[in-house]
Amino acid sequence: xKSKSLQxxxxxxLAIAAFVAPMLLGGGGVVYSAAVLIAIFAVMAYGxxxxxxxxxxxxxxxxxxxAAGSYATALLxxxxxxxxxxxxxxxSIAVALACAGLIGLVTLRLREFVxxxxxxxxxxxxxxxxxxxxxxxxSDGLRGIPMLDLSxxxxxxxxxxxxxxxxxxxxxxxxxxxLVARFRRSALxxxxxxxxxxxxxxxxxxxxxxxxxxQVFLFSAPISAVAGWLYAYQRAYVSADVLENYFLILMLTAxxxxxxxxxxxxxxxxxxxxxxxxxxxxGGNVDKIxxxAVLIAILAFFPEGLAGLARPLARLRHSRREPIQALTHTLxx
Amino acid sequence: MTFLQQIINGIVLxxxxxxxxxxxxxxxxxxxxxxxxxxxxYMLGAFVSWWAVTKAGVPYGLALPMxxxxxxxxxxxxxxxxxxxxxxxxxxSIMIMTLGFGYVLNGGAAMVFGSTGQILETALSTRExxxxxxxxxxxxxxxxxxxxxxxxxxxxxxxxxxxxRLVRMVAEDPKLAMLAGINVRWVYYGVFAFEGxxxxxxxxxxxxxxxILTSMGFDEVIMTFVVVVLGGIGSVKGSYxxxxxxxxxxxxxxxxxxxxxxxxxxxxxxxxxxxLRPGGMSAGxxxxxx
Numbered sequence: 001x002k003s004k005s006l007q008x009x010x011x012x013x014l015a016i017a018a019f020v021a022p023m024l025l026g027g028g029g030v031v032y033s034a035a036v037l038i039a040i041f042a043v044m045a046y047g048x049x050x051x052x053x054x055x056x057x058x059x060x061x062x063x064x065x066x067a068a069g070s071y072a073t074a075l076l077x078x079x080x081x082x083x084x085x086x087x088x089x090x091x092s093i094a095v096a097l098a099c100a101g102l103i104g105l106v107t108l109r110l111r112e113f114v115x116x117x118x119x120x121x122x123x124x125x126x127x128x129x130x131x132x133x134x135x136x137x138x139s140d141g142l143r144g145i146p147m148l149d150l151s152x153x154x155x156x157x158x159x160x161x162x163x164x165x166x167x168x169x170x171x172x173x174x175x176x177x178x179l180v181a182r183f184r185r186s187a188l189x190x191x192x193x194x195x196x197x198x199x200x201x202x203x204x205x206x207x208x209x210x211x212x213x214x215q216v217f218l219f220s221a222p223i224s225a226v227a228g229w230l231y232a233y234q235r236a237y238v239s240a241d242v243l244e245n246y247f248l249i250l251m252l253t254a255x256x257x258x259x260x261x262x263x264x265x266x267x268x269x270x271x272x273x274x275x276x277x278x279x280x281x282x283g284g285n286v287d288k289i290x291x292x293a294v295l296i297a298i299l300a301f302f303p304e305g306l307a308g309l310a311r312p313l314a315r316l317r318h319s320r321r322e323p324i325q326a327l328t329h330t331l332x333x
Numbered sequence: 334m335t336f337l338q339q340i341i342n343g344i345v346l347x348x349x350x351x352x353x354x355x356x357x358x359x360x361x362x363x364x365x366x367x368x369x370x371x372x373x374x375y376m377l378g379a380f381v382s383w384w385a386v387t388k389a390g391v392p393y394g395l396a397l398p399m400x401x402x403x404x405x406x407x408x409x410x411x412x413x414x415x416x417x418x419x420x421x422x423x424x425x426s427i428m429i430m431t432l433g434f435g436y437v438l439n440g441g442a443a444m445v446f447g448s449t450g451q452i453l454e455t456a457l458s459t460r461e462x463x464x465x466x467x468x469x470x471x472x473x474x475x476x477x478x479x480x481x482x483x484x485x486x487x488x489x490x491x492x493x494x495x496x497x498r499l500v501r502m503v504a505e506d507p508k509l510a511m512l513a514g515i516n517v518r519w520v521y522y523g524v525f526a527f528e529g530x531x532x533x534x535x536x537x538x539x540x541x542x543x544x545i546l547t548s549m550g551f552d553e554v555i556m557t558f559v560v561v562v563l564g565g566i567g568s569v570k571g572s573y574x575x576x577x578x579x580x581x582x583x584x585x586x587x588x589x590x591x592x593x594x595x596x597x598x599x600x601x602x603x604x605x606x607x608x609l610r611p612g613g614m615s616a617g618x619x620x621x622x623x
Contacts (some may be wrong), residue, residue, distance in 0.1 A: 285443045
């Protein structure tokens with residue numbers, strides 16, 4: 001009960017603080033650009049988070065869903081002249097669902113490393129397709145994506161720059177976090193965890209693991225695609241580099257850095273990585289080494305993530321209080 | 334280009350694929366480990382060979398062992414860091430860590446060797462063998478000979494030597510092997526050092542055929558997946574056959590259909606194999622190395 005009321009109070013305060021943070025930090029273009037990218041990449045990472053943390057499978061194809069959102073948006077807005085971002089949003093989700101359905105059906109019976117291997121291959125093939133296929137802009141990519149326009153009848157909602165894009169990126173992030181929290185409390189979320197931790201028990205309880213895996217996969221893909229949709233508007237052009245390994249490594253780091261199944265873990269981790277890259281950069285190549293090394297070090301030495309580091313401290317505090325509690329307990333009896 | 338010329342290209346390419354994949358075959362068969370940094374280790378081998386030959390003036394014959402030592406050391410470092418996860422068979426962590434190692438190598442190579450493409454020319458790659466209308470370079474011939482030599486000796490070591498017996502025992506049941514007094518840890522180290530050295534050797538051998546780029550490993554690793562899966566996980570002989578078959582397939586596909594989409598075509602082969610024989614691909618059934 002106590003933790004729930006705490007959540008009700010703390011989460012809105014955190015959200016408001018996060019929303020005004022770019023303004024408090026000077027409100028410069030660089031700050032807003034970093035804030036928008038943090039929100040976008042965190043959304044992208046939440047898509048992978050539920051597959052890795054809840055389902056326990058490593059999908060390496062989530063960059064493809066991210067790219068699917070970006071490319072669907074770019075193609076519709078530059079080739080078909082679609083100006084409403086609601087339409088490109090719907091298309092992004094539809095394309096991601098189609099990709100995820102296809103990949104999901106092919107990999108339905110595959111598990112563990114074979115699943116990861118195939119999803120990695122999907123990402124590499126998608127990269128060669130994007131770089132060579134003229135329909136997708138080839139190596140030049142697609143340029144001239146218009147500004148984000150989510151206007152409704154009687155209400156103008158547009159974003160011409162990162163400062164104006166921030167409220168939309170922030171709102172998307174909040175919605176996605178809410179969806180992930182809902183997922184974890186849903187029947188599907190419980191089934192996913194059970195399939196992950198105890199597949200035999202899951203089967204005995206009448207859960208079909210293959211079905212659960214496919215459903216979670218289908219739920220996760222549009223989340224990463226929505227990030228790609230926003231990213232297309234943020235950058236105003238899309239090319240094959242949205243499929244680069246950077247996004248994959250960033251997503252994986254976001255999932256494991258703070259700790260798995262921590263609701264705010266991916267956004268906190270994304271913020272840490274992006275702040276380092278944007279404000280304390282050592283140059284592109286060294287940043288790559290830093291990001292890769294952080295990912296390795298966390299998994300090798302702190303498998304529970306940064307949250308796991310805090311646990312011994314909490315236990316220390318706890319154990320100091322415990323003897324007294326135990327004493328009062330015996331006295332009461 | 335004649336059909337026969339494509340067959341020759343395919344055979345050379347196939348031996349190159351097999352040579353690149355051999356370390357992974359052993360790694361997967363013995364330790365049930367996957368290495369998503371494999372492609373980047375291949376890139377490292379190619380760059381070290383290039384650097385040794387063109388910058389340090391080392392003869393090509395010495396540059397290859399240098400690349401192998403560096404590749405082997407890198408493999409040892411990887412295994413040292415992943416040892417705990419290896420014993421726990423924590424595949425999720427291992428896969429993500431190897432991706433991280435690949436990414437570190439990518440950044441490191443761009444920093445040390447620069448991010449522009451390079452060409453490695455050796456005494457073998459500039460001379461050609463011509464047979465009527467057909468031709469191949471001496472480097473191509475060397476790749477075929479080296480691949481056959483590596484496969485035959487590995488097969489012999491696994492089947493007939495004491496070390497091979499230990500490795501096979503660890504592959505089949507690491508816990509039982511430990512009870513029997515085998516130092517499983519050293520076998521894992523050895524397998525990973527072999528993986529690093531073998532793929533670096535392959536990088537140094539194959540590098541003269543293609544431009545050397547920091548991104549070259551990204552595509553190459555797909556071919557290794559196909560070889561390992563098609564050949565049957567842990568099978569040395571199967572990998573060789575699968576490598577040559579894949580080489581012939583990609584050479585003909587590249588010549589007859591489209592050279593830009595050979596990776597995509599190889600991927601479709603992978604999917605077809607997985608859908609046709611899904612039972613043989615699970616981690617549990619990767620029993621042993623042979």
